[in-house]
Amino acid sequence: MSTNSQNNPKGKIAEIMGFNLLRLVTLLTVLPILGLIVFIIIKGAPALSIEFLTTPPSNGMRDGGILPAIIGTLYLTLGTAIFSVPLGVAAGIYISEYAEDNRLTRLIRIAIINLAGIPSVVYGLFGLGLFVLFLKFGTSILSASLTLSIMTLPVIISTTEEALRSVPNSFRVVSTSLGASRWQTIWKIVLPQGLPGIITGIILGLERAAGETAPILFTGATFFLPQLPHSPLDATMALPYHIFVISTQIPGMPVKIQYGTVLVLLIFVLGMNLIATLIRSRARSKRQW
Amino acid sequence: MKKFSIQDLNVRYSDDNESLRKVSMEIDSNAITVLFGPAGGGKSTFLRVLNRLNDLADVKEMTGQVLFNGIDILDPKLDVIDLRRKIGMVFSRPVPLPLSIYENVAYGLMMAGERSKKKLDNAVESALRQAVLWDEVYDRLTSSAYAISGGQQQRICLARVLALEPEVIMLDEPTSALDPVSTSKIESLLTELKEKYTIILAPHNVQQAARMADYAAFFLMGELIEFSSGKDMFLKPIDKRTQDYITGRFG
Amino acid sequence: MRQEKRKSDIIISSVIKVCGYSSILFVGLILIFLLREGLPALKDVAFSTLFSVRWYPIEGYFGILPLILGTLLVTISATLIALPFGIGTALYMSEVAPRWIKEVLKPVVEILAGIPSVVLGFIGILVLVPFFRKFLDLPTGLTAFTGAILLGLISIPTIVSVAEDALNNVPPAYRQAGLALGATRWQTIWGVTLPAAKTGVLTAVMLGIGRSLGETMAVMMVTGNAPVLPTQIYALFRPVRTMTATIASEMGEVATGSQHYQVLFLIGILLFVFSLVINIVASAVSTRQRKRSERVLS
Numbered sequence: 001m002s003t004n005s006q007n008n009p010k011g012k013i014a015e016i017m018g019f020n021l022l023r024l025v026t027l028l029t030v031l032p033i034l035g036l037i038v039f040i041i042i043k044g045a046p047a048l049s050i051e052f053l054t055t056p057p058s059n060g061m062r063d064g065g066i067l068p069a070i071i072g073t074l075y076l077t078l079g080t081a082i083f084s085v086p087l088g089v090a091a092g093i094y095i096s097e098y099a100e101d102n103r104l105t106r107l108i109r110i111a112i113i114n115l116a117g118i119p120s121v122v123y124g125l126f127g128l129g130l131f132v133l134f135l136k137f138g139t140s141i142l143s144a145s146l147t148l149s150i151m152t153l154p155v156i157i158s159t160t161e162e163a164l165r166s167v168p169n170s171f172r173v174v175s176t177s178l179g180a181s182r183w184q185t186i187w188k189i190v191l192p193q194g195l196p197g198i199i200t201g202i203i204l205g206l207e208r209a210a211g212e213t214a215p216i217l218f219t220g221a222t223f224f225l226p227q228l229p230h231s232p233l234d235a236t237m238a239l240p241y242h243i244f245v246i247s248t249q250i251p252g253m254p255v256k257i258q259y260g261t262v263l264v265l266l267i268f269v270l271g272m273n274l275i276a277t278l279i280r281s282r283a284r285s286k287r288q289w
Numbered sequence: 290m291k292k293f294s295i296q297d298l299n300v301r302y303s304d305d306n307e308s309l310r311k312v313s314m315e316i317d318s319n320a321i322t323v324l325f326g327p328a329g330g331g332k333s334t335f336l337r338v339l340n341r342l343n344d345l346a347d348v349k350e351m352t353g354q355v356l357f358n359g360i361d362i363l364d365p366k367l368d369v370i371d372l373r374r375k376i377g378m379v380f381s382r383p384v385p386l387p388l389s390i391y392e393n394v395a396y397g398l399m400m401a402g403e404r405s406k407k408k409l410d411n412a413v414e415s416a417l418r419q420a421v422l423w424d425e426v427y428d429r430l431t432s433s434a435y436a437i438s439g440g441q442q443q444r445i446c447l448a449r450v451l452a453l454e455p456e457v458i459m460l461d462e463p464t465s466a467l468d469p470v471s472t473s474k475i476e477s478l479l480t481e482l483k484e485k486y487t488i489i490l491a492p493h494n495v496q497q498a499a500r501m502a503d504y505a506a507f508f509l510m511g512e513l514i515e516f517s518s519g520k521d522m523f524l525k526p527i528d529k530r531t532q533d534y535i536t537g538r539f540g
Numbered sequence: 541m542r543q544e545k546r547k548s549d550i551i552i553s554s555v556i557k558v559c560g561y562s563s564i565l566f567v568g569l570i571l572i573f574l575l576r577e578g579l580p581a582l583k584d585v586a587f588s589t590l591f592s593v594r595w596y597p598i599e600g601y602f603g604i605l606p607l608i609l610g611t612l613l614v615t616i617s618a619t620l621i622a623l624p625f626g627i628g629t630a631l632y633m634s635e636v637a638p639r640w641i642k643e644v645l646k647p648v649v650e651i652l653a654g655i656p657s658v659v660l661g662f663i664g665i666l667v668l669v670p671f672f673r674k675f676l677d678l679p680t681g682l683t684a685f686t687g688a689i690l691l692g693l694i695s696i697p698t699i700v701s702v703a704e705d706a707l708n709n710v711p712p713a714y715r716q717a718g719l720a721l722g723a724t725r726w727q728t729i730w731g732v733t734l735p736a737a738k739t740g741v742l743t744a745v746m747l748g749i750g751r752s753l754g755e756t757m758a759v760m761m762v763t764g765n766a767p768v769l770p771t772q773i774y775a776l777f778r779p780v781r782t783m784t785a786t787i788a789s790e791m792g793e794v795a796t797g798s799q800h801y802q803v804l805f806l807i808g809i810l811l812f813v814f815s816l817v818i819n820i821v822a823s824a825v826s827t828r829q830r831k832r833s834e835r836v837l838s
Binding site for chain 1: 549552553555556557559561562563564566567569570573574576624625626628629631632633635636637645647648649650651652654655656657658659661662663665666693696700723724725726727729747750753754755756757761784787788791792796804805808811812815816818819820823
């Protein structure tokens with residue numbers, strides 16, 4: 001490096017300028033994100049109170065709390081988990097442990113890539129067509145959860161596959177050589193070792209589902225609900241949709257409530273993100289192999 | 290008594306590397322049969338045919354006949370899991386499963402459906418004693434199998450094979466990752482174990498081959514060049530290539 | 541008992557296999573239901589109406605051209621905005637940053653990926669829109685440009701993570717060769733590393749485009765939703781309406797099975813096809829690249 005700077009002073013100057021340019025660009029990318037979050041925390045924190053979190057909206061949303069929206073988002077996240085986690089993890093296991101390198105597997109991969117790329121509002125259309133209308137589940141928590149599940153599936157499948165692939169192959173060979181069947185090897189050795197990665201992927205997938213609005217617009221979300229939903233066939237309020245409603249549909253909406261609601265969703269979503277990050281780094285430091 | 294009888298075994302991987310060509314040999318019980326030769330000669334492939342571990346690899350073609358106790362083990366209908374319990378294998382690097390010492394040794398039996406705590410305890414102790422490891426680990430059976438030395442780990446790997454009370458033990462360069470002390474421990478262990486088991490060993494150098502062999506087979510580029518008693522092989526090899534290899538002219 | 545265990549093994553394995561195939565089933569189902577609801581539009585609505593420039597469903601004008609061009613305008617601008625930041629950040633993270641800064645940056649980028657688009661839309665309405673109206677002296681701050689900035693922000697994490705992966709996959713030997721020839725690290729980045737990661741970076745850009753194309757809430761909230769055909773360059777600073785926003789804002793109010801309903805599904809089919817093409821091309825490019833580099837390295 002030192003010879004470079006002696007032989008090539010112009011190049012060295014260009015390098016310093018170039019590196020600083022990259023630093024600047026990165027800073028300009030990162031700072032708005034952090035600024036945004038700090039801004040929302042500062043603006044939203046005054047709205048947070050026990051009452052805000054535990055009462056329904058009143059006075060045409062302009063007063064009261066956001067309890068039904070919080071509960072609704074919890075229901076939708078849980079519902080999404082019920083469908084997408086078993087299916088997604090099993091599919092990830094299939095691709096990592098069972099699938100051979102053939103045309104069918106390539107087709108499955110293309111399908112997963114496409115599922116990941118389909119616009120969320122198109123999932124909403126699909127959910128409307130299949131779950132709401134064709135299967136007659138109506139605009140309901142069930143329809144919305146199923147729609148979000150299929151949208152979340154590719155995230156869970158790919159992270160499961162990646163987590164399982166990182167488990168050394170020698171474990172599989174040894175386990176097999178000791179007379180374990182393929183499933184025993186997966187269940188006793190591969191899955192436990194891949195588990196932190198799988199859980200991380202599940203949380204990241206559910207995080208995305210919890211924050212989505214477009215897929216639930218016509219499948220399960222409702223403008224206002226004076227009481228909590230009673231069954232999976234009821235429609236529900238949800239935090240993201242509620243934010244959309246109070247920031248575009250209601251004139252004279254108090255800003256404080258708006259920021260408060262946004263902060264609650266952000267805490268929910270970024271909290272999941274934080275948990276996922278912690279699980280991943282903890283598992284990495286505990287790994288023996 | 291013949292444990293294995295192999296006729297015209299051909300194996301080819303799907304990347305078209307021909308890995309074994311027309312190998313025929315017989316393997317005696319209660320003896321150490323040594324497979325030696327330069328790397329890539331087909332020893333590992335040969336071992337992985339005998340317990341059908343090759344099923345996990347990309348094998349394109351496998352022909353010939355391998356009789357184990359008179360039964361053809363290349364038969365696709367064969368119960369491979371049962372076969373693998375009878376033919377144990379130790380690998381070149383110690384690979385403890387990410388479990389406790391106890392669970393590592395009991396693993397095979399547990400997978401075979403053994404649930405009795407007492408039977409498992411007994412099997413673990415007896416296997417660890419046979420592997421001369423009991424005195425070193427009896428007080429920390431529940432700690433991770435990664436918490437002990439490499440030499441001890443390799444003997445755990447041997448013990449977990451012994452716990453299944455197999456008929457055959459195959460070892461693929463079991464001492465290549467070990468220091469000389471651990472190596473000689475494993476070697477003397479093998480000499481004792483041959484009273485009870487059929488042992489097939491791919492040693493990691495010619496000296497070890499010469500020390501251990503009751504029978505020896507020289508593999509070169511997928512072919513079995515020479516097969517004889519250990520004495521004949523290392524004192525008066527017949528084939529020119531065997532002579533060259535043993536005397537260190539290549540390899 | 542042993543026999544029983546094998547049987548359960550076979551059952552579990554078959555269940556897993558079926559789950560593995562499920563993705564194909566879902567893509568198929570999505571396609572079938574979009575076609576089922578959307579294809580009748582081609583029969584019921586005249587072609588000349590569909591490809592006209594007027595979208596005014598209440599009076600039966602279903603011209604989707606303004607929507608397509610609106611999506612195009614916003615997506616392209618967003619990509620142009622996101623590109624320097626995304627690629628620059630990826631270059632900084634993989635080539636310049638010390639390890640600890642990298643460990644800090646990664647979660648920050650992940651946080652950005654995790655912020656729901658409705659939250660960005662909200663901030664857009666409350667902060668960006670009034671700012672642009674005043675600063676650029678526009679009649680309204682609800683413009684294609686406002687949407688493009690938000691979309692750029694949304695597609696940056698995709699671009700950064702895919703491009704960074706591509707850069708990290710360039711073998712260290714390439715860089716060492718560049719440095720050994722007397723090039724500075726900066727010259728090596730431009731002359732060796734970036735060209736070697738070219739296809740991966742291209743994939744990153746394409747996936748970023750896909751991300752912008754499909755984004756709904758943020759665009760819907762800040763672009764003003766006027767279905768005007770953007771023809772002039774200043775259209776960037778006027779309200780515009782995208783395909784996704786049209787579906788999201790109108791589907792709630794149409795009668796099931798009506799022409800309007802069918803056309804909205806038809807727009808959904810178009811979006812599905814666009815994302816399909818982008819993703820298939822992107823993945824084809826990246827697998828070809830991987831195969832080639834594997835051959836080189838083995």
